[in-house]
Every structure is written in structure tokens, then in C-alpha cells.
């Protein structure tokens with residue numbers, strides 16, 4: 001035999017043995033898994049639980065894309081403001097999603113509780129495991145726990161929003177893009193923020209609607225038709241008098257006599273510029 005061939009042949013034999021052993025190990029591993037899957041009461045209970053429960057997950061991925069016109073706009077982009085705006089514009093549908101999300105999450109939490117109960121249930125230690133596959137029950141349990149984790153249903157409920165922005169500079173030389181991701185918890189908060197904004201808007205327009213001609217007259221009369229700041233009057237000084245909210249509506253002020261005052265136009269502009 002040619003001496004130069006010994007080395008390659010030896011190498012070939014080692015490789016073949018290696019592949020063969022790996023194959024045996026893989027098959028053995030697979031047989032172990034099959035054995036646990038078939039014999040485990042825990043896994044059977046989890047599979048039954050999976051089949052018993054109607055998860056019907058909600059998966060809503062919303063996206064808002066905006067192409068910006070300058071790098072400054074891109075750098076100073078207010079994601080929260082735009083996310084809030086998006087939620088406000090789609091308020092009813094997102095509120096519906098969040099409600100469904102809440103219900104579906106409750107179903108899942110109940111499931112998870114039952115899963116944990118199964119996992120924590122005490123094993124009858126007298127059960128013998130097949131010695132060919134596992135030396136002892138602890139080794140068996142190691143496999144069993146990993147498989148239970150694999151078999152259990154994962155929560156994929158989500159109502160998400162991604163805000164994507166990009167900007168392409170003149171002549172398309174530079175391209176910038178970025179995004180923010182709002183997960184289900186963020187969406188619950190955004191919805192609550194949007195609700196507060198809506199409530200305030202509603203309150204403000206209601207308070208504005210309370211400003212009647214007769215209330216206006218009552219205020220002017222009470223203040224002797226004079227500006228409460230500079231004392232100018234319509235008749236003597238020819239100024240235009242206005243009725244002003246002392247505490248502005250936007251800051252929670254009400255349209256009631258004791259929150260109203262007579263101001264001349266100049267004083268009123270001066271006040272609102274502060």
C-alpha cells in the first residue's frame with residue numbers, strides 16, 4: 001500500500017466515524033424527546049389545555065409614515081405628538097382594539113395560571129422512567145420542563161403602532177430614516193392621553209358656549225363698563241371693551257361671573273401675550 005495514502009484514508013475514516021456518532025447521538029436525543037412527549041402527564045395536560053381554550057389572538061400592527069422636508073424637521077421630530085395625533089384620529093377603532101386586547105389578555109392570563117398550576121403540580125416520585133433514556137427522574141424532568149415550555153401557547157396579543165419618518169436631502173445624496181415603536185402598553189397609555197385631550201377639548205367648547213349675551217352684559221355692568229386693569233371706559237375713552245376669562249378656559253377656567261372681567265382690547269392683548 002502506498003504510504004502517502006495512509007493519512008488521507010485515516011482522515012476519511014475519522015470523518016465517517018464522527019458523522020456516524022453524531023447521527024447516533026441525534027437519533028438518541030430525538031428518541032428521548034419522543035419518549036418524554038409520549039410519557040409525560042404534564043405535557044398531555046398542557047396540550048389538552050391548549051385545545052380547550054379559544055385564544056383567538058388579536059394582532060394589530062399599525063404604521064404611520066411621514067416623509068419630511070428638511071433635516072431639521074427630521075432631527076426635531078416629536079414622535080409622541082404624532083403618535084397621540086394618530087391615536088386621536090383613529091380613536092374609536094383603537095379603543096375597540098384595546099378593549100378586545102384586554103379581553104384576550106385576560107383569557108391568556110387565566111391560561112397561564114392554569115399552565116403554572118400544571119407545572120407546579122407534584123409528581124408521583126414512584127413513577128419509574130425508562131432507564132434506556134434517562135438515568136433518573138431529575139434528568140427526565142429537565143427534558144420535560146423544556147418541552148412544556150415549548151408546547152405552551154405564547155401570548156401574541158398585540159396592538160402596536162410604528163411611527164416611521166424619513167428624509168431625503170436635495171438630489172437624493174443623503175437618506176435618513178428612523179422610527180419609534182409603541183407596544184400594547186404604550187398604546188393603552190396613548191389612548192388614555194387622547195381621551196384626556198378629547199375631554200378637555202369638549203370641556204373648553206362647552207365653557208365657550210356658556211358665554212351668552214346676557215352674561216356678557218352682567219359682567220360689563222358689574223365692572224361699570226370700565227377696563228379692570230387700566231380703568232378706560234368705552235364712553236369716555238372710546239376703547240373697545242371685552243369680557244375676559246381671569247383663569248383661561250384652556251387652564252380649566254369656567255365661564256362664570258366671578259371668573260370673568262372687563263378688559264379693554266389693549267389690556268386683553270397684553271394679558272394673553274404673557
Ligand SMILES: [Zn+2]
Pocket residue numbers: 227228229230231232263264265266267268
Ligand atoms: Zn385696559
